[in-house]
Amino acid sequence: MLLLILVAVTIALRPIAVTGTPMKLRLATSESFRNIIKQSERKLTMTEPIKDLEHPLMYWPFVAKFTKAINFANTHFFENRIRVSETYRTLARQGELYAKGRTTKGAKVTKARSGESLHSYGCAIDLFFVGHDGKYETQLDDYKKLEGIMVMFGLKHIRWADYGHYEVATSLNLVEIYKASIKKGMTHDQAVKHIHQELNRERVFFKAAESGLIV
Numbered sequence: 453m454l455l456l457i458l459v460a461v462t463i464a465l466r467p468i469a470v471t472g473t474p475m476k477l478r479l480a481t482s483e484s485f486r487n488i489i490k491q492s493e494r495k496l497t498m499t500e501p502i503k504d505l506e507h508p509l510m511y512w513p514f515v516a517k518f519t520k521a522i523n524f525a526n527t528h529f530f531e532n533r534i535r536v537s538e539t540y541r542t543l544a545r546q547g548e549l550y551a552k553g554r555t556t557k558g559a560k561v562t563k564a565r566s567g568e569s570l571h572s573y574g575c576a577i578d579l580f581f582v583g584h585d586g587k588y589e590t591q592l593d594d595y596k597k598l599e600g601i602m603v604m605f606g607l608k609h610i611r612w613a614d615y616g617h618y619e620v621a622t623s624l625n626l627v628e629i630y631k632a633s634i635k636k637g638m639t640h641d642q643a644v645k646h647i648h649q650e651l652n653r654e655r656v657f658f659k660a661a662e663s664g665l666i667v
């Protein structure tokens with residue numbers, strides 16, 4: 453009798469076991485499939501911009517000057533509507549931006565290849581304006597007014613680039629210094645630090661010239 457019941461129960465449970473197993477398998481497959489899609493989406497998405505003004509590879513005298521200029525402009529002209537959108541840029545992100553409109557979809561956004569942008573040397577910052585509602589706003593007049601203030605503070609604006617781009621004003625060719633440093637075997641970080649040293653030397657020279665120590 454017991455054997456009969458056991459057989460009956462086994463037979464009764466069989467369809468459940470049979471239908472249960474493939475269902476479980478299907479669920480597992482779709483979950484891992486979803487993960488694969490998520491991973492490939494991540495690969496397709498651009499590297500996020502770094503907005504940290506205190507990033508270790510930022511050239512601090514430039515950041516100090518920029519902060520001073522922005523605080524002045526925000527207080528006296530723009531009612532605190534200026535925001536920073538990008539500071540230091542990784543080589544990978546610059547490569548992705550350069551590919552846009554060339555090997556990937558979209559319009560061209562930069563002329564600089566990976567390793568040629570002043571953002572990757574910690575010597576450029578992008579900014580934008582928000583309206584009083586805190587939302588992104590593009591008013592050409594705001595950018596033009598800001599340009600005058602930034603130049604007054606010794607910051608350079610590149611006309612062909614987007615209006616919010618500001619970089620170190622220097623007589624040095626930073627791209628050349630960077631490429632020569634890499635050729636000599638320096639790492640990216642070392643080459644960036646070397647650029648910062650060269651900029652410091654230039655500043656010391658001009659300070660000395662101003663004070664009459666160099667004739």
Ligand SMILES: [Zn+2]
Binds near residue numbers: 571578613616
């Ligand atoms: Zn920029």
